[in-house]
Amino acid sequence: MKKGLLDSILRTKVPIIRAVEVPHLAIAGGEVLALVGESGSGKTTLGRLLVTLEKPTSGEIYFHGERVKGRRAVMGLRRKVQMVFQNPADSLDPRMSVKGIVTEPLTTKGLSRREREGQFESALSLVGLDSSTFAERRSRDLSGGQRQRVAVARAIISSPEFVVLDEPTSALDASVQSQVLNLLARIHDQLGFTYLFITHNIAIARYIADTVAVMYAGQIVEIGPAQQVLSKPKHPYTQALFSSVPSLDRKEVAPPTGEVPSLVNLPKGCRFNPRCPYAMEVCRTTDPPFFDVDGEQAACWLYK
Amino acid sequence: MENEVPLSGQSGWRFTVRFLVHDRAALAGLVIIGLFLGWGLVEGVMQYIASYTHVASWGWKLLPSDPISLSLKNSLAAPTLSNLNNLFGANYEGQSVLSQLLYATPHDATASVLVVASAIAIGMMIGIPAGYIGGWTDEILMRITDAFLAFPYLVLAIAFSVLLGEGFTTVLLALVLIWWPTYARYFRAQAISLKNRNFVEASKLSGVGPLKIMLRHIFPNSIDPVIAQATLDFGSVILLYSTLAFLGIGLELNYPEWGSMSSLGVSYFPASWWLVLVPGATIMVIVVAFSLIGDRLQDLVAGRLTY
Numbered sequence: 343m344k345k346g347l348l349d350s351i352l353r354t355k356v357p358i359i360r361a362v363e364v365p366h367l368a369i370a371g372g373e374v375l376a377l378v379g380e381s382g383s384g385k386t387t388l389g390r391l392l393v394t395l396e397k398p399t400s401g402e403i404y405f406h407g408e409r410v411k412g413r414r415a416v417m418g419l420r421r422k423v424q425m426v427f428q429n430p431a432d433s434l435d436p437r438m439s440v441k442g443i444v445t446e447p448l449t450t451k452g453l454s455r456r457e458r459e460g461q462f463e464s465a466l467s468l469v470g471l472d473s474s475t476f477a478e479r480r481s482r483d484l485s486g487g488q489r490q491r492v493a494v495a496r497a498i499i500s501s502p503e504f505v506v507l508d509e510p511t512s513a514l515d516a517s518v519q520s521q522v523l524n525l526l527a528r529i530h531d532q533l534g535f536t537y538l539f540i541t542h543n544i545a546i547a548r549y550i551a552d553t554v555a556v557m558y559a560g561q562i563v564e565i566g567p568a569q570q571v572l573s574k575p576k577h578p579y580t581q582a583l584f585s586s587v588p589s590l591d592r593k594e595v596a597p598p599t600g601e602v603p604s605l606v607n608l609p610k611g612c613r614f615n616p617r618c619p620y621a622m623e624v625c626r627t628t629d630p631p632f633f634d635v636d637g638e639q640a641a642c643w644l645y646k
Numbered sequence: 647m648e649n650e651v652p653l654s655g656q657s658g659w660r661f662t663v664r665f666l667v668h669d670r671a672a673l674a675g676l677v678i679i680g681l682f683l684g685w686g687l688v689e690g691v692m693q694y695i696a697s698y699t700h701v702a703s704w705g706w707k708l709l710p711s712d713p714i715s716l717s718l719k720n721s722l723a724a725p726t727l728s729n730l731n732n733l734f735g736a737n738y739e740g741q742s743v744l745s746q747l748l749y750a751t752p753h754d755a756t757a758s759v760l761v762v763a764s765a766i767a768i769g770m771m772i773g774i775p776a777g778y779i780g781g782w783t784d785e786i787l788m789r790i791t792d793a794f795l796a797f798p799y800l801v802l803a804i805a806f807s808v809l810l811g812e813g814f815t816t817v818l819l820a821l822v823l824i825w826w827p828t829y830a831r832y833f834r835a836q837a838i839s840l841k842n843r844n845f846v847e848a849s850k851l852s853g854v855g856p857l858k859i860m861l862r863h864i865f866p867n868s869i870d871p872v873i874a875q876a877t878l879d880f881g882s883v884i885l886l887y888s889t890l891a892f893l894g895i896g897l898e899l900n901y902p903e904w905g906s907m908s909s910l911g912v913s914y915f916p917a918s919w920w921l922v923l924v925p926g927a928t929i930m931v932i933v934v935a936f937s938l939i940g941d942r943l944q945d946l947v948a949g950r951l952t953y
């Protein structure tokens with residue numbers, strides 16, 4: 343939290359919120375990594391950190407093996423990353439036309455008008471919108487699904503290498519969700535961007551992801567190949583999370599008991615220990631590192 | 647193609663104009679302001695010709711009579727419907743109040759438009775960077791703004807007028823100096839609420855620099871509430887301008903001006919009541935007309951009304 347002028351004069355202690363603490367996370371080029379977790383687990387903050395919308399308090403971000411530090415590196419990275427936001431109504435400037443919004447990433451690249459027009463048309467056709475119909479429309483003239491398509495078109499028009507998709511379908515109607523999801527999968531197949539797909543919907547993660555990372559209270563607790571993590575979750579939190587998904591062959595739905603801890607006042611040791619059915623002595627004292635289990639990694643003392 | 651119904655969010659100029667025309671109070675305001683500014687322009691052009699050709703009578707070619715020279719036969723004539731020249735009566739020097747009112751219109755119109763426009767421009771240049779960049783920039787810019795806001799504005803205006811000497815330009819400058827901090831605060835608040843919106847973050851990620859973001863996204867999206875405030879301020883500027891003239895600051899006293907007219911008329915009150923009440927009522931009508939439009943515009947901006 344930022345200290346105000348008054349706070350620094352009065353020497354008020356501003357509580358530190360540990361929103362995200364991730365020891366290490368690597369995303370391979372061309373891969374789709376799904377970040378799943380409850381609301382408030384820090385998924386979005388982690389995504390925003392990776393595209394430089396938030397500054398890390400400590401730690402480093404590398405892109406293609408080069409450290410992103412200082413204004414130049416940040417501006418350089420920004421030309422290669424894009425983000426699609428959760429709420430499409432907020433992510434389009436209400437004053438600008440669809441064409442202005444979608445071609446904005448090209449304005450920094452010194453292209454001619456014609457080249458911009460051409461790229462606009464192909465970006466819009468990629469997201470399944472007719473460029474001549476939509477070019478002059480404003481955000482208010484579009485439906486939720488159309489808005490999200492426009493946001494996706496803006497994200498892909500400059501051929502970024504890395505796209506963060508922050509729950510891109512959760513604000514949409516169910517019928518539109520699948521359309522947008524298919525569209526994102528198709529674009530990935532065609533253009534081969536690297537995706538970080540933030541979602542709380544496990545079915546979506548199963549559909550789109552190569553790798554799944556599970557977050558709890560600002561930490562990644564489990565990461566591994568999608569099939570592996572989704573079919574045989576290792577971390578007790580992941581198990582509890584997945585068992586809360588209603589299913590036909592399972593009668594009982596058992597959501598994890600208790601609540602996500604406050605990020606200002608985290609429990610000692612493993613962050614999940616107060617809610618964990620397998621909690622041991624060591625869990626209450628020491629934060630677990632990652633252990634390799636069956637080709638994936640879980641931060642849990644059970645797998646020591 | 648999906649067939650969802652787009653969210654209804656009506657805005658835009660066409661809608662605003664249609665809205666104002668359909669609302670009777672706002673329409674009345676529009677008509678009065680239209681007449682005020684229209685006449686201000688016409689009479690302003692006439693006075694410009696007069697000063698350009700050095701033939702002073704051009705300045706009152708369209709008026710019932712000469713508003714400046716004496717005509718003692720007409721001294722303190724009461725208002726009458728039978729004589730257009732004396733519709734609103736005449737003052738001690740026999741000058742027609744109607745002619746003087748009309749003659750002074752360009753000054754009041756210019757003052758309100760120029761002052762509000764410059765105050766918005768300065769407020770924008772201070773407020774938007776303060777809000778968008780934040781940190782020390784914000785701290786420094788806003789403390790300067792606060793210093794201006796801390797003075798009672800009438801006192802500030804008088805101080806400036808005295809400091810800069812008499813004259814129309816001086817009064818305008820003083821009024822701008824009083825008014826810009828309010829707009830700086832408006833723009834700053836808007837910039838702060840806009841800078842964390844996703845569409846601004848999206849253009850940051852597109853590599854767009856801060857200056858362009860401020861011009862392309864922050865400014866166009868923050869102008870609506872400012873325009874609503876500005877319509878209210880047009881009236882307030884005229885009021886304060888007249889107050890200053892009433893107190894004898896600004897134009898030379900023999901030059902007719904709404905505020906100074908009622909100021910001079912005070913000595914003849916209540917016997918010759920029209921000398922105070924007619925200019926006063928004129929100021930009031932204009933101020934109310936601006937407020938009618940401004941109120942409606944604010945309702946519209948706040949989303950309290952949909953037509």
